[in-house]
Amino acid sequence: MSTPKKYMQIFNVMYKHYGPQHWWPGETPFEIMLGAVLTQNTSWTNVEKAIQHLKINEALDPKVIMDTHHKRLASWLRPVGYFNVKATRLKSYCQWYLASGQFEQLDRLDTPELRRALLSVKGVGPETADDILLYAFSRPVFVIDAYTRRLFSRLGYINGEETYESLRATFEKKLQRQADQVQLFNEYHGLIVWHAKYFCKKRPICTGCCLRRQCHGANPV
DNA sequence: ACCCAGGGTCATA
DNA sequence: TATGACCATGGG
Known part of the structure; x- marks a missing residue:
């Protein structure tokens, strides 16, 4: 059941837990x-x-x-x-x-x-x-980074070996019906990076564990 | 003394 | 198209 809701659930859990990230750090x-x-x-x-x-x-x-x-x-x-x-x-x-x-x-x-x-x-x-x-440029583009790949791979949503373009297309398609994609993609990527940094405080997502390279997780939250 | 970090390019096979 | 070498400082 690979509904778009799965991808929104992860966002909603992180957003409620961590709050808005208002990225990118930088003035211009x-x-x-x-x-x-x-x-x-x-x-x-x-x-x-x-x-x-x-x-x-x-x-x-x-x-x-x-x-x-x-x-x-x-x-x-x-x-x-x-x-x-x-x-x-x-x-x-x-x-x-x-x-x-x-x-x-x-x-x-x-x-x-x-x-x-x-x-x-x-x-x-x-x-x-x-x-x-x-x-x-405030364009509705979903950024794929190493954390995104690890998080969704460990959640079991992807296998982790996909190409960059393939993953970007997947995320954008799963979230295509959401309103205000620029704002959503902005917060989503910011939240993933924040989660990677502060996984050990109060983890809201059962990723198995943290997002470090050498951790494949046996400590579900 | 490791491991890791919000990747990308270039040379090789 | 797929690996591997390389770039290099700073924090945990």
């Missing part, structure tokens, strides 16, 4: 975009430090980033790890962003076009593109 669309790249395989606390370095140096701006020498930019990004890779990725993102007319012009594209454009940028993969679509 551009800050959200940079955060999406910087948080790749990296904890958010480290990203906050790097963003602070950019702010202190008045470099939270695509033109400033393009004009900053690689070594200098990388030094600001040190806390996020992979700082050489991410300095290059930020520059390639900013080059594309400026050439595309920034937020105002890009926001005129429909969601499939904008997604293709984002994926054409070196360093922007499917999850980063979807973070940007949902949280910077």
Whole structure:
């Protein structure tokens, strides 16, 4: 009985337990975009430090980033790890962003076009593109990350080996009849990440256990 | 001394 | 198309 309700039940339980998450942490669309790249395989606390370095140096701006020498930019990004890779990725993102007319012009594209454009940028993969679509451009796109895969795999809803696109299509289809998808997808992804962080406080969901990689759970709530 | 983190690219077979 | 190597700091 794979009704859409199953996917809403998980949301409802988490929402009642944890409350609204009001994501993404970041004040402007551009800050959200940079955060999406910087948080790749990296904890958010480290990203906050790097963003602070950019702010202190008045470099939270695509033109400033393009004009900053690689070594200098990388030094600001040190806390996020992979700082050489991410300095290059930020520059390639900013080059594309400026050439595309920034937020105002890009926001005129429909969601499939904008997604293709984002994926054409070196360093922007499917999850980063979807973070940007949902949280910077307010498009109804369901973000699939490692936590989402683990949670729903351990709930038995999926087998965990599906491709990114396959899972995204599944979630969007299961939730297609819900009102205000942007708000729902925004909160849903935020709640999954919050749940992963605070699983050991009062777990509202029987995932078997936590969402750590090496925990396949024998401690139902 | 591990394990983990809100991934993505590139080279190989 | 499917693995594997690589990127690298910081917190638990």
